[in-house]
Amino acid sequence: MKALDELTFDNRFxxxxxxxxxxxxxxxxxxxxxxxxxxxxMALLDLDPAVAETPVFAELFxxxxxxxxxxxxxxxxxxxxxxxxxxQLGDGRGLLLGEVYNAAGEHWDLHLKGAGMTPYxxxxxxxxxxxxSIREFLASEALHALGIPSSRALCVxxxxxxxxxxxxxxxxxxxxxxxxxxxxxxxxxFYYTKKPEQxxxxxxxxxxxxxxxxxxxxxxxLAMFREIVERxxxxxxxxxxxxxxxxxxxxxxxxxxxxxxxxxxxxxxxxFDAHFICNHSDHEGRYSFSNQVPIGQWNLSALAQxxxxxxxxxxxxEALGLYLPLYQxxxxxxxxxxxxxxxxxxxxxxxxxxxxxxxxxxxxxxxLFFRRLGDESAALAVAxxxxxxxxxAGFDAWAELYKARVARDGDYSEEQRRTRMHxxxxxxxxRNYLAQNAIAAAESxxxxxxxxxxxxxxxxxxxxxxxxxYAQRPPDWGKHLxxxxxx
Numbered sequence: 155m156k157a158l159d160e161l162t163f164d165n166r167f168x169x170x171x172x173x174x175x176x177x178x179x180x181x182x183x184x185x186x187x188x189x190x191x192x193x194x195x196m197a198l199l200d201l202d203p204a205v206a207e208t209p210v211f212a213e214l215f216x217x218x219x220x221x222x223x224x225x226x227x228x229x230x231x232x233x234x235x236x237x238x239x240x241x242q243l244g245d246g247r248g249l250l251l252g253e254v255y256n257a258a259g260e261h262w263d264l265h266l267k268g269a270g271m272t273p274y275x276x277x278x279x280x281x282x283x284x285x286x287s288i289r290e291f292l293a294s295e296a297l298h299a300l301g302i303p304s305s306r307a308l309c310v311x312x313x314x315x316x317x318x319x320x321x322x323x324x325x326x327x328x329x330x331x332x333x334x335x336x337x338x339x340x341x342x343x344f345y346y347t348k349k350p351e352q353x354x355x356x357x358x359x360x361x362x363x364x365x366x367x368x369x370x371x372x373x374x375x376l377a378m379f380r381e382i383v384e385r386x387x388x389x390x391x392x393x394x395x396x397x398x399x400x401x402x403x404x405x406x407x408x409x410x411x412x413x414x415x416x417x418x419x420x421x422x423x424x425x426f427d428a429h430f431i432c433n434h435s436d437h438e439g440r441y442s443f444s445n446q447v448p449i450g451q452w453n454l455s456a457l458a459q460x461x462x463x464x465x466x467x468x469x470x471x472e473a474l475g476l477y478l479p480l481y482q483x484x485x486x487x488x489x490x491x492x493x494x495x496x497x498x499x500x501x502x503x504x505x506x507x508x509x510x511x512x513x514x515x516x517x518x519x520x521x522l523f524f525r526r527l528g529d530e531s532a533a534l535a536v537a538x539x540x541x542x543x544x545x546x547a548g549f550d551a552w553a554e555l556y557k558a559r560v561a562r563d564g565d566y567s568e569e570q571r572r573t574r575m576h577x578x579x580x581x582x583x584x585r586n587y588l589a590q591n592a593i594a595a596a597e598s599x600x601x602x603x604x605x606x607x608x609x610x611x612x613x614x615x616x617x618x619x620x621x622x623x624y625a626q627r628p629p630d631w632g633k634h635l636x637x638x639x640x641x
Contacts, residue, residue: 155202158210161254163223164261167334168252170359173352174340175227180217180249181270181280183313183325188212189288189596190604191309192295194612195331198306200256206309215329216311217269224252224264228272232346233339233406234456236440241346243339243406244274247282250335261363263335264308268327281317284310285593287326288604289637290417292592294330296584296611297414302392303385304414305332310604312596324597332413334364338457339406345460357464360410375464380473383454385412387477390450391484394443395492396580397423397520401433401637403441403449405456419637422583424628426513426520434637451477492524493556494532494575495563505559508552516544519627521583528575531568532560580614581625587632588624 168175191206205211213219220226228245235243249272251264267290268282287310294307308329315325336356344353361368361378371377389412393400400407401419409415421432428444436442441449454477458470482503489506490498513523523542527535536553543549566574588607595603610624618624 156200157202158205158208158214159221161199161201161221161223163221163225163252163254165223165225165252166261166363167229167250167263167336167359168225168227170355173349174356175229175245175250176273178226178228178249178270178272179220180226180251180266180327182217183311183315183327185314186212186216186218186311187313189284189310189312189326189601190291190608192291192307192608192612194298195295195306195308198256198260198262198331199254199308211309212311215266215309216313216327217266220251226251226266226269228274229335229340230274230343231337231339231406232343233337233404234342234453235404235406236436236438239342239346240406242274242343245272246275246278247272247280261333262331263333265330265332265335266327267330268325279317281315281325282327283317283319283323284312284326284596285323286418287312287328288593288596289420289589290328290330292584292589292604292608292611293417293420294414295608296614297398299612299614300392300396300580300583302396302398302414303389303412305330305335305409307331312601332409332411332415334360334409334411336360336364336410337406337415338408338410338453338460339404340410341457341460342405345463350463353460353463357461364411373465373469375461376469376473379458379461379465379470380476382410382412382457383473383477384480386450386454387480388412388484389414390446391481391488393446394485395488396583397426397443399423399430399432399441399443400446401436401441403446403453405453408453408457421586421637423520424585424633425517426510426523428510428514432637447478447481450481488578491578492575494528494560494571496574497563499559499562502559505552505555508555512543512545512548512552516542516549518542521580522625522627524579525576525581525625528572528579531571532557577615581617582610582614582621584611585628585632586637587628590632 193203196203226249230244232241233243248267249269251266253261253263255261271280291307291310294304297304311327313325317323317325365378368374368377399421407416419433430443431439592603592607610621
């Protein structure tokens with residue numbers, strides 16, 4: 155394991171030059187203190203978890219000091235925000251401190267969010283507040299634990315620095331990790347500003363460093379775009395299967411790697427509601443839960459437009475045509491497994507759709523239903539879950555179809571069924587009210603609840619002794635919370 159001063163830097167993005175990013179030093183936070191750290195994320199850098207408790211750790215990730223090899227850069231990009239194109243965005247409060255590689259040869263961006271003003275801050279102050287930093291940290295690590303592709307979070311550092319939002323809050327920084335922080339909006343920026351040389355350099359950079367296997371194909375950039383389409387189809391399928399709402403699927407929030415990125419007003423579904431809007435600012439419901447699938451395709455189309463200098467329009471259209479079939483295949487495969495099925499039948503899609511409609515009309519808790527469905531045999535489970543539904547006749551009809559489907563699936567023991575289903579159906583998810591409880595405690599100076607919640611969510615499929623309160627349906631005040639973009 156390494157100490158903090160033993161990280162090995164290789165700042166590949168910084169070497170692209172000033173057309174792609176601007177050198178900016180972070181603005182230090184006052185009286186920095188560790189709120190929470192992820193041992194699993196620290197392992198990606200080969201760091202000894204004990205270093206998180208040292209003073210230099212808080213100093214590094216609150217802007218007070220830097221490694222000699224770090225090259226903090228604010229990236230420039232653009233993007234479509236709520237469907238409208240914004241010509242220049244960029245890291246308005248984030249800095250790419252540098253790229254490090256671990257003993258396995260993996261490269262990781264160290265990206266500090268809340269690091270102060272940059273040339274791309276527009277009207278913002280460049281800061282992030284404690285609540286948003288905690289939410290991003292918890293979400294990054296919780297999604298990873300669920301098997302959903304995501305950026306990672308190393309730590310949150312709190313402070314006494316005042317920050318004004320709707321009220322005065324305290325500033326914080328979150329250090330996030332990803333193999334790259336390049337977004338769809340990077341390509342859009344150079345495309346719409348008509349900078350073909352930089353656009354070509356960016357495409358080559360992404361191809362060589364992040365999709366090297368595509369270089370062997372007859373059309374490398376087309377192969378890369380197809381891979382981006384597939385990765386996004388699989389990621390969004392997992393969002394939908396686990397009830398995750400991103401909230402702000404602007405093209406500047408879409409990773410070129412197909413990982414969940416830039417957490418803001420996200421939410422996991424409590425009661426199933428296909429039309430749930432988690433973003434307080436999304437008045438038209440553009441980024442509602444049910445719209446995430448078509449918006450994913452819309453965003454890929456925007457990226458495709460920016461790639462027309464390298465790929466023919468017909469080839470791009472053909473690759474985009476793969477998105478929905480790939481999404482459907484990934485989604486249905488995961489939903490079959492959530493239902494405890496190991497084989498495929500033609501009517502499985504209808505079985506899933508009928509269940510979700512019944513859940514929608516009855517306000518059934520999305521996560522707990524699937525978890526309880528695997529607690530015992532299919533017959534006993536549906537009998538126990540029946541009372542959660544308003545349309546009893548409709549549920550009874552579905553239950554008969556489900557029991558017959560399970561019987562056709564194969565002959566396996568109740569214990570085998572439970573083990574298999576509990577491996578894909580979490581008991582613990584990051585419900586907004588749980589996050590809010592942890593944030594409220596942290597804002598009063600008590601970080602124990604943030605750390606406990608993080609620990610519980612790191613093992614979402616395992617029943618954990620003494621943690622029953624994290625596997626309950628939310629109180630009425632905690633259901634369907636809408637979160638603003640303010641952070």
